[in-house]
Amino acid sequence: MPSNIKLEPVKQNATAAEVAGNQIACGRVRVACSLCNLRELCVPGGISPADLSRLDKLVSSRRKVKRGESLFRVGDEFKSLYAVSVGFFKSRISGGECCDQITGFQLPGELLGLDGLATEHHTVDAIALQDSEVCVLPYAELERIARDFQPLQHQLHRVMSREIVREHGVMLLLGSMRAEERVAAFLLNLSERYKSLGYSPTEFVLRMTREEIGSYLGLKLETVSRAFSHFSEKGLITAQGKHIQLKNLACLRKVVDDATSC
Amino acid sequence: MPSNIKLEPVKQNATAAEVAGNQIACGRVRVACSLCNLRELCVPGGISPADLSRLDKLVSSRRKVKRGESLFRVGDEFKSLYAVSVGFFKSRISGGECCDQITGFQLPGELLGLDGLATEHHTVDAIALQDSEVCVLPYAELERIARDFQPLQHQLHRVMSREIVREHGVMLLLGSMRAEERVAAFLLNLSERYKSLGYSPTEFVLRMTREEIGSYLGLKLETVSRAFSHFSEKGLITAQGKHIQLKNLACLRKVVDDATSC
């Protein structure tokens, strides 16, 4: 199973605003898992550098997905997991007739496709919000390698468990928080994730619309917009369209923790 | 690792109402996974009877949990998964100061503890809503056996994936549905699960309070109560305290699918 990993430099689609807002890593050479600058995210924790080379066999190919296109759709046969290497995805569940809902956003270093394992068919649509690229991890390979290589098996379990815990957090948000608390929690969550990717935690460009944020948070787009406006008035953020600056993380945190004060 | 599985008959704590409502299986001998009447639920699918005997080694012990007591709590070290064999649990996430939220209810044959894998510590409280009993599946054992026994590994992945998919459904419910749709969806979900356990899908005793249902559904207890009353008026259910009869599954389904009609 030769690895057909591309050795070309990564051309990231960075807008002017994006470059201004984030410390974008440019011109890195993307090679193999063992050298991948996302390896700690893609397959985080506890794997010795010596063993990492085994993982290179796992990634049989990479795949580009253009903005607006889908990586997979509801009902598609499940064959692989996908690790986002470049770009930004949303996962969308279809709630019948009219009401879809976004179940998550995926940044570089995060996994897509875990939903499909249960039934051998995907249960969500994975759609790129910008031109993106993923590492394809064929599940049959993954299971085979995991059998001989305990740390990978353990890590896969941890990644799945983490997804379960993440969704518990979303349930808490949807079930117990008011509108502005949800929006504040959302911004802080994005901030954390950008930070752990090495980007600015206080200034970034939203890749999704107000409507998509609302869909994720169980709110209408107008409510999301009003929350942004209100936070701006209070000096907690500045929001010019999709370009966001977080001016007061502590106070945003306080909005989440207790609706009062600030 | 000898299995210290109890060979005593299962004494189920059946109330008069419960016996009236459900076809309770009485007096079965509980032995080992390979003979367990819940084996298809506990470790569902695709494992040949011959191989099932391997799984017996997995269950090192069983544990009784009295009503109101916890199987594990937030922060407890993660050591084992638990398969409910008798009883009823709730999983509760603590949302800081005041606002807890219930993230799920676990019936016999369902797994508890998957949340703890990610960080080696549990992130929810698992609390028995009636006197219950679980099979303890030490995770280290599970991982070891799964390595040599592919179907178990695959099955564990599927169970975790199913939990992720289940939570997507809850997110849809919390984010997109109105109060009565949520309650109807909740009742239908319980109905399905009782049915797959061999109990009546149309008549059962709720093990949780209105407040706990509300916590799970992101509603207040009064709203849950009013939904029950409204469904009763329309002849969709009868509800006398915790004793529920579903009179019109099709119409309840329709309430979920589209708020209109019925």
Place this chain on the structure above:
DNA sequence: TTCAGGCTTTGATCCACGTCAAGGGTTGGT
């Protein structure tokens, strides 16, 4: 560079659900 379509903001109004309150019912521990 231009322009069209879609995104965002903001205001006015409405209503589903939360809140507060009171009374009755159920239950489980003794």
Place this chain on the structure above:
DNA sequence: ACCAACCCTTGACGTGGATCAAAGCCTGAA
């Protein structure tokens, strides 16, 4: 079997966020 503690129901009322509407602003494709 009893009783206290908890649970459930129902009503009245308030409000947070949805809905409807309209105007301005981006953005990206040609």
